[in-house]
Amino acid sequence: MSEQGNLRDIKGPYFGEFGGRFVPESLIAALDQLEETYRQAQADPTFHYELAELHRTYTGRPSILTEVKRFAEHANGARVILKREDLNHTGSHKINNVLGQALLAKRMGKKRIIAETGAGQHGVASATAAALFGLECVVYMGEVDTKRQALNVARMQLLGAEVRPVTTGSKTLKDAINEALRDWVTNVDSTHYLLGTVAGPHPFPEMVRDFHSIIGIEARAQMLEEFGALPTALAACVGGGSNAIGLFHAFLDDQDVQIFGFEAAGEGMDTQKHAATLNFGKPGVLHGARSYMLQNEDGQTIESHSISAGLDYPGVGPEHSWLKDLGRAQYRGISDDEAMQALRLLSKTEGIIPAIETAHALAGVLKLGFELGSDATILVNLSGRGDKDMETAGKYFGLLGS
Amino acid sequence: MSKVEEVFARNKADGQDTLVGYFPAGFPNVEESIEACVAMCENGVDVLELGVPYSDPVMDGLVIQQATEVALENGFKLGQIFDIVEAISSRVSTPVLVMTYWNPVMQYGVRRFAEDLKEAGGEGLITPDLIVDEAGEWLKASDDLELDRVFLATPTSTQERVDALVAASRGFVYTVSTMGITGARADLDAKARSVVEKVRNSPVERFTAVGIGISTSEQVSEVNDYADGAIVGSVFVNAYKSAGLEGLIALTKSLSK
Numbered sequence: 121m122s123e124q125g126n127l128r129d130i131k132g133p134y135f136g137e138f139g140g141r142f143v144p145e146s147l148i149a150a151l152d153q154l155e156e157t158y159r160q161a162q163a164d165p166t167f168h169y170e171l172a173e174l175h176r177t178y179t180g181r182p183s184i185l186t187e188v189k190r191f192a193e194h195a196n197g198a199r200v201i202l203k204r205e206d207l208n209h210t211g212s213h214k215i216n217n218v219l220g221q222a223l224l225a226k227r228m229g230k231k232r233i234i235a236e237t238g239a240g241q242h243g244v245a246s247a248t249a250a251a252l253f254g255l256e257c258v259v260y261m262g263e264v265d266t267k268r269q270a271l272n273v274a275r276m277q278l279l280g281a282e283v284r285p286v287t288t289g290s291k292t293l294k295d296a297i298n299e300a301l302r303d304w305v306t307n308v309d310s311t312h313y314l315l316g317t318v319a320g321p322h323p324f325p326e327m328v329r330d331f332h333s334i335i336g337i338e339a340r341a342q343m344l345e346e347f348g349a350l351p352t353a354l355a356a357c358v359g360g361g362s363n364a365i366g367l368f369h370a371f372l373d374d375q376d377v378q379i380f381g382f383e384a385a386g387e388g389m390d391t392q393k394h395a396a397t398l399n400f401g402k403p404g405v406l407h408g409a410r411s412y413m414l415q416n417e418d419g420q421t422i423e424s425h426s427i428s429a430g431l432d433y434p435g436v437g438p439e440h441s442w443l444k445d446l447g448r449a450q451y452r453g454i455s456d457d458e459a460m461q462a463l464r465l466l467s468k469t470e471g472i473i474p475a476i477e478t479a480h481a482l483a484g485v486l487k488l489g490f491e492l493g494s495d496a497t498i499l500v501n502l503s504g505r506g507d508k509d510m511e512t513a514g515k516y517f518g519l520l521g522s
Numbered sequence: 523m524s525k526v527e528e529v530f531a532r533n534k535a536d537g538q539d540t541l542v543g544y545f546p547a548g549f550p551n552v553e554e555s556i557e558a559c560v561a562m563c564e565n566g567v568d569v570l571e572l573g574v575p576y577s578d579p580v581m582d583g584l585v586i587q588q589a590t591e592v593a594l595e596n597g598f599k600l601g602q603i604f605d606i607v608e609a610i611s612s613r614v615s616t617p618v619l620v621m622t623y624w625n626p627v628m629q630y631g632v633r634r635f636a637e638d639l640k641e642a643g644g645e646g647l648i649t650p651d652l653i654v655d656e657a658g659e660w661l662k663a664s665d666d667l668e669l670d671r672v673f674l675a676t677p678t679s680t681q682e683r684v685d686a687l688v689a690a691s692r693g694f695v696y697t698v699s700t701m702g703i704t705g706a707r708a709d710l711d712a713k714a715r716s717v718v719e720k721v722r723n724s725p726v727e728r729f730t731a732v733g734i735g736i737s738t739s740e741q742v743s744e745v746n747d748y749a750d751g752a753i754v755g756s757v758f759v760n761a762y763k764s765a766g767l768e769g770l771i772a773l774t775k776s777l778s779k
Contacts (some may be wrong), residue, residue: 143623144651145687146698149678288587289577301580306700308678379749405625405651406578417599419629421577 125370127448130184133445136445138438141321143301150308155323157227162330167223174219174400175334178252179208182338183348186502189387190469195489195498201351202502203339203367206474210503213335213363214245214316220331225312232311236300238265238293238359239430239477240272241504244314244469247281249314254444257281260299262292265429272508290423293359293433297407300309317360318437321408325437332366339499340370351499352515353378357480359395359431361440368449378450378492381440382484384426385453397426397436398444398451411438427456427512430474430504458483458514463506475504477513524583524670525617526645526693529568530729530750539743540751541778542694542731543567544621547606548575548598556609556763558770563616565771566778569731570610571648571753574603575624581623581650586602586758587776589763600626604642611643619670619693622650636663646693648668654690661690672696677713679681681720688724695721695730698748711735718749739777 133139141151151354161167174366175181183204192200205213225233232393233255237243243259250257255316259276263285266273276283289295297320304313318325320333321363343350356364371377394400401412406417414422414434426432443449459476462483467473474482485498492498506513514520523531543562549555563570575590575598577776582590592646607618607707620639627635627647639647646669654673670693675684677698688695699714714732721730731746733753745752754777761773 127756140656141653142651142656143653144676145653145683146676147678147681148653148683149680288584288591296580298578298580302583305581402629403629407580408651415625415629417629419626421625422593441606 123192128369132326135325135439135442138403138441139325139409141408142410143321143408144305146305147308147321151270151321151323152180152305153228154224157224158323158327158340160485161224161227167435168184170223177376179215181208181334183207185339185342188462188466188470190396191466192489194465194469195486197494198489199305199497200485200489201347201497201499202472203335203378203499205335205363205503206321206472206478206505210241210245211507212241212245212249212475213332213501214242215248216334216366217316217328217331217362218242218245218249218314221312221314222253222255225255225270225314226253227313230312232258232307233314234258234259234260234300234303234311235316236293237263238296238432239315239428239475240265240269240508241430241475243270243281243283244275244279246314246316247276247279250281254261258303259283260286262286262290262293262296265293268512269429269508271511293429296420296434301407307429317362318365318439319360319409319411319435325409325439326388328362329365329369329439329513332362333369335363335366335501336368336370339367343499347497347498350374350377352496353380353488353498355380355382355481355485355498356501357382357431357434358398358436358440359477359479360385360435361437363501365437365439367501368443372448373503377444379448380484380488381449381451382454383451383481384428384480386425386427388455391452393425394453395426395431395433397434398440399453401434403441406435406449409438411441412436412444428459428480430475430477431480452484454480454483460513462486463513464517472502473506474502475506476509478503524645524668524693526569526619526670527729529617530694531569536748539746539778540568540731541566541742542569542733542751543758543774544571544573544751544755546573546575546586546589546592546593547603548596549759550592551596552598552602552606556606557767559610560613561767561771562758562774563610563614565774567616567774568751570616570618571621571755572603572607572618574600574620574626576626579623581755585759588612589759600630604638607639608642608643615643618643619646619648619672620644621650624649624652632659633663636667636669638641640667640669648672648696650674654687655767657690664692664760674698675717675721677717679720681716681723684720685724688721688728689726691728694750695728696753697721697730697732698734699732700735714745715748739779742777
């Protein structure tokens with residue numbers, strides 16, 4: 121990849137042939153303002169200091185590494201190490217990006233933020249930041265997701281945010297983003313769209329990645345310090361792809377570190393009911409960027425399926441599409457059942473209940489151990505905790521009675 | 523001068539208002555949408571904006587979203603857009619522009635889409651989520667085939683961006699009147715006037731029509747006082763939904779009187 125230069129240095133708007141700005145003209149001024157504000161912030165030590173202080177005193181960074189030996193026995197005895205983003209305030213990696221963007225909203229003088237959410241993790245993080253910074257917050261959430269993630273809806277409301285259920289289309293994350301974009305087009309002067317993943321128009325994929333790249337930067341240093349070596353492989357779940365790129369980015373130029381993303385295969389890779397965009401999608405334009413997406417021959421988006429609301433998305437961030445085509449990262453599918461079994465396994469063997477999203481990466485690790493061998497060290501992004509999923513898990517395993 | 527530009531020029535010379543009318547292709551089904559569009563053209567619409575149903579229409583309000591969802595549920599396939607354009611063009615002389623989100627065109631192939639549109643008798647495309655910066659392939663295909671391309675100018679567009687999109691447009695420039703998505707509004711936003719002003723200040727001269735939020739004949743004539751035409755969408759869909767072809771014809775007549 122020498123002709124590519126350093127993979128870590130790539131900025132938007134394009135990642136190879138992916139990315140760009142396929143949005144209504146109405147949003148260009150806001151995207152330009154956001155990019156300009158972000159560039160200024162990047163060059164401003166005050167911004168970095170403010171964000172670092174928030175992470176130290178509010179998020180609880182750095183997040184720790186936990187080696188999970190009992191879990192690893194089920195992965196052919198390979199070493200398995202978790203990067204504990206579940207221990208962040210609000211319970212997932214999402215807070216990393218939200219605090220960064222909330223600081224930018226403040227710099228832009230915008231008093232209202234809007235966000236989309238699938239599982240509710242980004243919505244909760246956004247509502248949290250809005251409370252902390254005294255901003256008005258509206259969260260768009262597909263009606264299907266408001267039901268399967270009812271606890272997170274209550275959390276957002278308690279934090280002072282308004283949750284607007286979205287009843288159009290598939291009533292999930294994709295449609296929540298459509299509705300947030302409509303709101304933004306209408307209220308662009310007063311409102312910042314706090315997009316929660318590495319998708320969307322430039323500068324979002326680059327900026328959200330940068331805010332999450334702290335995951336990999338910390339983990340890389342912690343691996344060297346605590347384990348004396350870089351891992352053999354990285355593993356993370358991929359919906360839009362924010363926690364995955366956050367872990368991967370610091371390691372992109374470490375040629376010996378293999379990179380694996382795990383998509384939701386829903387009811388199975390041999391069925392139509394999945395959210396395995398990078399495995400079964402084709403390049404197209406969805407929500408402002410060119411990337412792989414699930415679509416039919418007419419370019420109509422195909423509805424995705426996953427037990428995990430956070431991975432139930434027919435698109436993916438453009439940088440992942442680029443990494444896939446370069447061959448730098450491999451993307452594989454994990455079924456609902458494989459994920460749920462991994463969720464239970466980590467809970468029982470280690471006393472850590474992961475989010476269902478995250479459980480896709482753990483199920484992937486169980487397979488990787490056999491593929492890479494018992495000498496391998498696999499670093500997994502434990503992107504979120506599973507408290508929000510107790511109802512789904514309770515029903516799935518028949519723990520709630522009948 | 524393109525056929526669409528001739529219509530604007532003729533109306534201007536005659537002191538007549540210009541009405542651009544939107545209707546979704548395939549709503550509620552292919553046959554009825556052809557009849558609806560023909561009726562609009564026969565009763566006073568000067569330029570027809572035929573919408574391609576799309577799964578993720580972020581610039582459309584609820585009325586058009588619901589209509590295009592119906593079209594897709596009733597089996598609309600992208601290739602039928604050319605049949606519909608051809609059927610309308612064979613019955614009326616009104617120029618037909620196709621309004622489409624960009625992904626369907628990308629999947630069909632930009633060049634192939636342009637060729638089939640030309641073949642069917644269409645005049646060009648209105649592209650709500652394609653900015654000039656990303657339009658390289660379409661600029662070339664539309665130049666080669668002499669198709670119109672309508673880009674959107676909005677209240678947040680800088681003069682510099684307006685200059686670029688005016689220069690790249692052909693047919694007319696679509697002035698977005700409010701910062702909202704489509705759907706009838708009680709009052710027209712004064713912002714439209716400032717956008718039209720920017721279009722007029724551009725070094726390249728283009729016609730411009732104002733859309734989004736226009737629903738009454740008063741608004742149509744008000745807009746025609748400072749712009750070259752008015753674009754109306756949602757109320758046509760509402761009229762057809764509530765009162766069928768007759769309601770659509772009555773509305774068209776009232777808007778174009």
